Amino acid sequence: MQLVKTLHPPKVKKSSKPIDRGIRNIDSYTHLRGESLYVDDVNVREGTLHAVVFDSNCAHGKIKNIDYSKALDLTGVVSILTSKDVPGENQIGGIFPDEPLFAEGEVHYWGQPMALIVAETKTIAKKARRLIVAEYEELPVITTAKQAKEKGSFISAPRSFNLGDVDGTFAECDYIFEGESFSNGQEHLYIEAQGAYAEPLENGNIRIVSSTQGPTAVQKTTAQVLGLPMHKIEIDVTRLGGGFGGKEDQATPWAVMAALAAQHLNQSVKLILDRHDDLRMTGKRHPYNSTYKIGLSKDLKILAYEVELLQNAGAAADLSPAIAERTLFHATNSYYVPNVKSTVYSCKTNLPPNTAFRGFGGPQGMFVIESAIAQAASELGVLPSAIQEANLLEENQEFSYGQVATKVEAKNSWMSAKEKFQLEQAREKIYEFNSNSPVAKKGLAVMPITFGISFTNTQMNHARALVHIYQDGSIGISTAAVEMGQGVNTKLLQIAADIFSVNGRKVKIESTNTTRVANTSPSAASSTADLNGKALVMACENLLNRLKTIVAQEYKVDEKEVALKDEWVYVAGQKTDITWEQLIFKAMALRVALTENAHYATPIIHFDKSKEKGHPFAYHVYGTAIVTATVDCLRGTYEFDSVKIVHDYGKSMNPGIDLGQVEGALIQGIGWMTLEEIAYAENGRLLSNALSTYKVPDIYSVPKEVEVLPLETDGNDMAILKSKAVGEPPLMYGIGAYFAIQNAMKAFNPNYKMKFHAPMTPEKVLLGLYNQ
Structure with a gap:
């Protein structure tokens, strides 16, 4: 059949390259050449001004007086904006309206923005900042979640997920173990710091180029603060130099400040945080203090599990209530526990508001149940993997939040990893090595993951x-x-x-x-x-x-x-x-x-917070990692010999990109569990305020071998082209690194009593090795 040509289209150049279905990351070329554009690369309008934030050096206090006179007298300073210059609402809180753009009356954390200095250059603005003098009447400072609970300082009411009869079941358990754990925060350390460029347009419109994961949130909040309708504010994002959750909510204030200055001065304004300012003023992954109680039968079935989680939210809500909720969703990780009571308290402290970080509260919840299993195994004299394997989630079993598990791949991924990576032979080699090595000891841990995919707030999907x-x-x-x-x-x-x-x-x-x-x-x-x-x-x-x-x-x-x-x-x-x-x-x-x-x-999903029951996730991602570590028992240092993973990609639409996500998330998870230690002084000042005092994994920290095999599965229709989400789930494999180190320590010191206080830094290892 031939088409009768009734039209005469123009001649076009035919594509000579065949369709590439396995396309590489389209940004790779410009990234490598340094040509990719970020906020700080925007071609700015002539006369663009530069802004620097003046922030509190007091964690909690009443503002007695602030003297801006010397800063204003400095040549090149154009304006200093405070809460008095806000035409709309001085409020940037998302879930709760509890976070002012600029402090008024009181400050609630060290690093809280108090004013915005706008000058002809950034250097002048920074010099002006040093000339501002603030006086405070200092008030008591809370830095830990435990302190906050003792004082009744909370962001919101506690929430609890319940399944079965926990109290009644504990009476029937053959073994009961109780303990506590702590997981510290984590700095996002995105390569591109927070920043924005705001440009006034005609008719009172403002265009903002922002380094944000949430353009609509920036638009809505800017409109609210500036007293404008949303259609007057345009947000544009080309790309971010990393986010990891740190720019989901916390990119907003810097964009709002730049827009406020642009509105006041009718000139474009650029606000890019220096690394030290970013470290000091922004929130981190939430630290959690947790207590647990776990009950098992003689055949190692987990019959009951009770956990209380204290989330250190910081001074304002930010996304903490949503993150606390996600912790509850993942409190039992990859295991079916018929009787569960999990409760989380979002505790208000005098730290910068902590925020989203890859995993969004899920890793903190998973770490606690893995700690409970490790303690039970240690005291029973069995391998943790024996308890893990005996309790893996199966088809049509119920999560504590009411969703029935379908298309479950927990056992599939576990057995695949066990077989393909020859788990039993690996254990035998470690036993043989440890028997012949007096100083260096090896440890192995298995880490399964189950992670739900969807915003748990249904309306966001x-x-x-x-x-x-x-x-x-x-x-x-x-x-x-x-x-x-x-x-x-x-x-x-x-x-x-x-x-x-x-x-x-x-x-x-x-x-x-x-x-x-x-x-x-x-x-x-x-x-x-x-x-x-x-x-x-x-x-x-x-x-x-x-x-x-x-x-x-x-x-x-x-x-x-x-x-x-x-x-x-x-x-x-x-x-x-x-x-x-x-x-x-x-x-x-x-x-x-x-x-x-x-x-x-997204269809199907729903969740009733009044009942704490529903079907919040479109699907779950599964996987299993086997982590092997070697500890130098003289120095307390360690290295990771291998991390071998069977991961549930579904039907990956881009294996290269997905593999990169697994590897990156894994290393970030290992960093959280081993090296990255956030430290605050009792007065609320950040001590780990530079890369000399805050350690992140470098090339020498990466496992010697990382092998990732795709799980053989049919995928899930709720995922795009059956290609499952891959950004967050692999981070939890890093939890296995913590337990691999502890198992090596126990091989050296049989009297070592396992502790669950992350990160497991070399200092903690050295102390534990010789603990009698």
Whole structure:
């Protein structure tokens, strides 16, 4: 069948490169060459001013007086803005309105913003900051969650998830163990510090380039503070130099401050935090103090588990209540426990408001139950893996929050890792090594993970996509997805290129912009690719169907017989002489819409907070890691010989990117569990305020061998193209590093009583090795 050519499209250059289905990260080239653009790379308007934040050097106190006179007299200082200059509400709190943009009357943490210095250069603004003198009437300081609970200082009411009869079941348990654990905070240490550039436009509009994971949150809060409607504020994000949750909520104040200054001065303003300012003023992963009680039967089944978790929220809510909730969701990790009582308190302290961090409270909850299992195993004289394996989640078992587990891969991943990595042989080799090595000892730990995918706040699980097909056949895509190194732009490009069957070079992923795609959820909860990708699929398929209709009508065939393949039109399986570009030309001539806007909302999920029951997750990600460590028992130092993982990718749409996410999350998790120790003085001042006092994993800290095998599975239809979320779940594999070290210590000192106080720094190892 030949098409009768009634139209005469322009000549176009054909793509010589075949469709690349296994595309590499599209940012790799510009990253390597240093050409990728971030906030600090924006071409600024002539006369742009620079801002520096003046913050509190008192953790809790009444503001008696602040003298700005010397700073204002400094040549080059244009203005100093305080709460008195806010035309709208001096409030940036998201969940609760408990966080002022600038302190008023009192300060509640060391590093709390009090004013914004705007000057001709950043150097002048920083010099002016040193000239400001603040006087305080100091008040009592709370730095730990335990202190906060004792004083009744809370962000919100406690929450509890319950299943079965915990109290009654403990009376029937053969073994009961009780203990406590502590997991410290963690600094995000994104490569690109917090920052924003605000530019006043005509008619009172303001455009902000922000380093944020949540453009809509920045837009909404800026409008609130400036006393403007949201449509007057435009937020644009090209990419972030890392986020890890630290820019989900805490990117907002800096953007708001820059916009406030731009509004007041009618000039563009740039505010980029220095690393030390960022470390001092921003919140971290939440530290948790926890107590637990675990009951087992003689056959090592966990019959009952009770846990109380004290979350150190800091001085304001930020995202702490939502993070506390996620801790409850993952309090039993990969295990089925028929009787559970888990309670979390969000404790208010005088630290910077702690915030989202990869895992969003889940890792803290998982660490506690793994500690409980480790203690039980130690006291019973069995391997922790014996208890772990005996209690792995199975199909149709119920989580403590009411969701029934389906398509469960917990045992599949465990048994795959056990077999493929020859777990028993590995144990025998370690036993042989330890028997012949008086100084160095090896330890092994197995770490299973089960992590739910979705925002636990149901209403946040939605996204939109806007797609333009241009006259020459090129394609522009806008979504709410923020690229921050996780490769989401590449996956979005893959989706469009696959649906239209065009070369990826024809597809452009636009910056994330609130004018093009509005009212969106942040790029967080490992849901960015799922939500935005599903919306993009809908938009692209709607456009594709329109294009197929054109061909079907001309050929007088059913639309089902029309297909696009490698930029050519096929009818009834036969290649026509219509190229992709010619098809688009036809659509234009026939006045067919080549723009589509689609909205996706995750189905099925729901959660009733009044009952603490529901079905909050679209699906779960599973996996198992086997971690082996060697401890130098003279020095207390350690290294990781290997981490071997079987991970549930589903049907990965980009194995290269997904592998990178697993490896990166693993190392970040190991860092949290071993090296990264947040320290505050009793007066609330951050002590680990530089990379000389806060250690992160470097090339020498990375395991000598990291092997990641994909779990053989059918995937899940709720995931984009059955490719499961991969951002957060692998971080929890790092918890295994903590227990591998402890097991090596126990091999050296049989009298060592296991402790569960993370991170396991070399200092703690050395003390534990010789503890009698």
